[in-house]
Amino acid sequence: MEEIDYLEQRIDSIKDRVRNFEFIDNGLEDRRNMMYIISELADEYNTRDNLTFTNEVAHATIDAVTDIVDEKVKSLTDRLVELFKDLKADSQKFKELGISFEEKAFFDVLVSVRDTHQFEYPEERCIELAKKIKLLVDDMTIYADFINNNNLKSKLSNDLMMLLYKSGYPPVWNQEVFQKIMEQVDNYKYNQ
Numbered sequence: 001m002e003e004i005d006y007l008e009q010r011i012d013s014i015k016d017r018v019r020n021f022e023f024i025d026n027g028l029e030d031r032r033n034m035m036y037i038i039s040e041l042a043d044e045y046n047t048r049d050n051l052t053f054t055n056e057v058a059h060a061t062i063d064a065v066t067d068i069v070d071e072k073v074k075s076l077t078d079r080l081v082e083l084f085k086d087l088k089a090d091s092q093k094f095k096e097l098g099i100s101f102e103e104k105a106f107f108d109v110l111v112s113v114r115d116t117h118q119f120e121y122p123e124e125r126c127i128e129l130a131k132k133i134k135l136l137v138d139d140m141t142i143y144a145d146f147i148n149n150n151n152l153k154s155k156l157s158n159d160l161m162m163l164l165y166k167s168g169y170p171p172v173w174n175q176e177v178f179q180k181i182m183e184q185v186d187n188y189k190y191n192q
Helices: 001-025 028-096 101-118 123-140 150-166 177-192
Strands: none
Touching: 028 101, 028 177, 101 123, 101 177, 123 177, 150 177
16 A cells, blocks of 8 residues: 555655646756656556555465365374264274174184174184284284294294184185185284
């Protein structure tokens, strides 16, 4: 607003000079001064329009980006809150099932594989099998070098394969099922 008042004052000043110039001709120097002043004023005026337009565009762009970022942050925050609620509920589920937290990790793998491959295996049997898997893994992973000892890993693989076979899990043998359970065994030992 101050810039507009300033420009209006400059315009009035030039108008006065131009009116006076028509009647009083002080020579070539006055004409040069007048042309310089008019040129300077025109430049200021043109720059003001560009700056105003640029400023409006910049503000609009910043506002739009801010709105998008705010929306994304809110969405992410909502998703994180839901995820934490789900994690809390899931972390308490092992108590409802009557198993330990570690047994629930194996239970989750068994149920996930069962649901993915769509075969029948009751939840109660998954719970019992998860307990047996944990006992088997605990017996084998007591050795400090379990992760690096191929003999121990092979023995665990064989024992685990026999346990799954005797438990009828899965009803039709699937190597992928065995691999997923072994991945969980590795995770279990690594995070112990």
